[in-house]
Amino acid sequence: MSTDTENRVSAQLPADLPTGLLINGEWTDSSTGGRISVTDPSTGEELTSIADASADDAVAALDAAAAAQAEWAATAPRTRGEILRKTFDEVTRRKDDFARLMTMEMGKPLAEAYGEVTYGSEFLRWFSEEAVRINGRYGLNPEGTGRMVVSSRPVGPAYLITPWNFPLAMATRKIAPALAAGCPVIIKPAANTPLTTLLLAQVLIDAGVPAGVVNVIASSDSAGVTKPLLSDPRLRKLSFTGSTPVGRRLLAQAAENILRTSMELGGNAPFLIFDDADLDAAVDGAMIAKFRNIGQACTAANRFIVHSSLAEEFVARVTERVRAMKIGSGLADGVNIGPLIDGKAVSGTEELVADAVDRGARVTTGGERVDGPGFFYQPTVLSDVAPGTRLLHEEIFGPVLGVTTFDTEEEGVAAANDTEYGLVSYAYTRDLARAHRLIDSLETGMMGLNTGLVSNAAAPFGGVKASGLGREGSQEGIEEYLETKYTLIPA
Known part of the structure; x- marks a missing residue:
């Protein structure tokens, strides 16, 4: 980057x-x-x-x-x-x-x-x-x-x-x-x-x-x-x-x-990628769902829950995309990642990444604040995020993409629902029957099925639970x- x-x-x-x-x-x-x-x-x-x-x-x-x-x-x-x-x-x-x-x-x-x-x-x-x-x-x-x-x-x-x-x-x-x-x-x-x-x-x-x-x-x-x-x-x-x-x-x-x-x-959006997903589409959707607005959105994907058979390739692809991002003033040409809103936001993002690394997560790109002027943090990808890590339970509100894995649909849905929040969820699968099951099983007020962007003035925006x-x-x-x-x- x-x-x-x-x-x-x-x-x-x-x-x-x-x-x-x-x-x-x-x-x-x-x-x-x-x-x-x-x-x-x-x-x-x-x-x-x-x-x-x-x-x-x-x-x-x-x-x-x-x-x-x-x-x-x-x-x-x-x-x-x-x-x-x-x-x-x-x-x-x-x-x-x-x-x-x-x-x-x-x-x-x-x-x-x-x-x-x-x-x-x-x-x-x-x-x-x-x-x-x-x-x-x-x-x-x-x-x-x-x-x-x-x-x-x-x-x-x-x-x-x-x-x-x-x-x-x-x-x-x-x-x-x-x-x-x-x-x-x-x-x-x-x-x-x-x-x-x-x-x-x-x-x-x-x-x-x-x-x-x-x-x-x-x-x-x-x-x-x-x-x-x-x-x-x-x-x-x-x-x-x-x-x-x-x-x-x-x-x-x-x-x-x-x-x-x-x-x-608040939100703590899960981004589920099943073993039959179109991985090209999932990577494109992940970049939108995570890094739009520099990750500072209640609808931002917070937890990337990826089938174990695809996790390594998904991490490699998003890492490559994130490394190509340009950080700087949002008014400058070609910038993908602008500043966070203030110094407190930078410190909070820094703490969440440090906690994940302390618990065994691996930084594949980014992972550091950027010296000023301004309030910048590198867009970051973390693999092998462990259960109990703070970023799995707290709203990140920063450009940090953390990946954890699952093996069965039941495990994936349980991980997605393991939060007090329920604003939006994202899921990638080509199985129509599974897609209909997810509409019923994911505990969120909104859902993006094979898309990383759901907001529309003609659609009802809001969540459930907290x-x-x-x-x-x-x-x-x-x-x-x-x-x-x-x-x-x-x-």
Whole structure:
């Protein structure tokens, strides 16, 4: 693999990038005057600073959302949909701005950032179309004594907490269905990568979103701004994407006011390769499932569980592919592996690899941090990963591919399910009967069968077990922001 971490590609922030809080349609400073420094992880240098929301700012944002609720809910579905469609068109038109901004603040290679623009903007288009398809039903009750009307209505103001790893897609995946359903939102982007959300919010305003319908409160004190919102009875919905430990705490707080919740939490995805697999396809899928977004994805393959008859060849092939990767600034030409988000992420990856090696794993390539500037770790392949190794049980969130083996289908499935998580699984087999068995036996909310990429705006995204509650995307995504109401009309 080659390293080019000294390559500092010049880039400018978009001229219309806001750096304040968005409350009731106005960009404003924090009530405390505080600022958050946003840095480029490929250099560690500051890109800009933005307003740092306080608890008072969070309450002001909820004031605005609550005041906008009735009028936004009464807005014609077609009008809500057209605003989302205009936003989709503008994000697509400004794909260069959004892609370069994501690479600058998060570090992903520019080609992947363009891919995220395509994926993230699709939620805007999808839910612009779903806004006019909120259905109900009407019919005679079984006794013949009355007519039943079942209708849907917006759940109310929604608090959306997004992570740093997909700055555009995580925002659109939450904002678009909420707005389509008629719910105003307060969105809190991650302090590491808030800039993309700020630019998206400006595009939404330009597309016609009324004051108070979209509010943005980036903050360095997540708990401080979240607590007053979750304890306020005017808030009716919480949607969170992040770690399982934080999700558990938020669920406990949300229970006080019986909030509707959506939780997209941690993952520990198994990648099963059976003895009859197309190994060429499996290697291609492994590279996508592991190294997309520098391994910093909840859907990243975490455990490569390979049939013992194929393990040696699989390790050799992926090792060759990984050695050919180029490390450096995501804005540089030909870079496959950008920086991790910060120094803590590098140290955490380093610890997981060290633990695996201490337990007998063999490093076939990589295995070391890269000297700065920036926060880089070599893409790594580990073979002979032993049971009990931490990376088999913890989310890696880094460019480390660890291989363990199995002999029978039952052993492979048991190993895949040996985790508290259940977000996504990947399986490669040419046996159709086995494929159908895996659909039933793998304990995950999503599954990639002979593919290493499952995400799609038209598909329900979410997990089971400790990986969360609810679904995002697809028809299910808008239902997370709707309440069902039943009315009886006597005959």
